[in-house]
Each structure stands twice: as C-alpha cells, then as structure tokens.
Amino acid sequence: MDKPSELKSLALAYIGDAVYEMHIREYLIKLGNVKVQQLHQQAVTYVKATAQAQVIQQWLSEKHLTSEEEAVVRRGRNAKSGSIPKNTSVQAYKYSTAFEALLGFLYLDHQTERLTELMDTAITITEKGDGGNGTRVDSR
Numbered sequence: 001m002d003k004p005s006e007l008k009s010l011a012l013a014y015i016g017d018a019v020y021e022m023h024i025r026e027y028l029i030k031l032g033n034v035k036v037q038q039l040h041q042q043a044v045t046y047v048k049a050t051a052q053a054q055v056i057q058q059w060l061s062e063k064h065l066t067s068e069e070e071a072v073v074r075r076g077r078n079a080k081s082g083s084i085p086k087n088t089s090v091q092a093y094k095y096s097t098a099f100e101a102l103l104g105f106l107y108l109d110h111q112t113e114r115l116t117e118l119m120d121t122a123i124t125i126t127e128k129g130d131g132g133n134g135t136r137v138d139s140r
Helices: 009-030 036-047 049-061 068-076 090-108 112-132
Strands: none
Touching: 009 036, 009 049, 009 090, 009 112, 036 049, 036 112, 049 068, 049 090, 049 112, 068 090, 090 112
C-alpha cells in the first residue's frame, strides 16, 4: 500500500473496523475476561457506532488530531455508504465511519505508535462516558 490517503474512505473504515475490534478483544482478554458471551457484550460497548462517534467528536472538539488526521476524518464522515444500520442514528454512523477510517488510515500508513495511542485513548473515553450505554467494563 503506497498511499493509504488515496484509498476510498469506506475501504479505510473497513480495515479500521477490524483493527479496532482486534485491539478491543486483546484489551478485554488482558483484563482476564474469558467467557465468550461476556467478552462479546463488553466488546460491543467499545465498538458500537455511538461510542465511536463520541470518541471522534471529543477528539475533534479537543483538537487532539493532526490536520492530516482531521482531513481523513472529514472524508470518512462524508463518505456515501449504501445503508445505515437500524440501531443507530445517521449522525452516529457517519462519525463512527470517520473514526474507523482514521484508524484504517493510520494502520495502512504504518503509524503504529499513533494508532495505538488513539485506540487506547478511545478506550479511556468510552469507559469514562460509558459508551452512551451506561455500561462500564470492570477492569479489576
């Protein structure tokens, strides 16, 4: 992959979704959670559209992203997708796509340290804000 910035935003979001899902699964396993059903329910807290939208909006409002990252986010937010899932708002879906596109871009651009930093920050934001669901993962 020579220039990830030239990929379509939905392609970036596709890979970003997988990268974040894997990061979350590793995080939960490291906490010592082993029951698969419990792992899945906890993972959803982090990977659902409303949680991702909350994270990206906080990063934008706090000017946490570089100008290059903001450009990727804008492209991701404005990407035209065929359909919106029933269980989320259009706005949350657009921002979650932007979140995933950013992670996909950083992954494909081999910006591993920045990617890890943002994903770890996303976990912290989601846990503080309950991911919009009132559910926290017990990290004890």
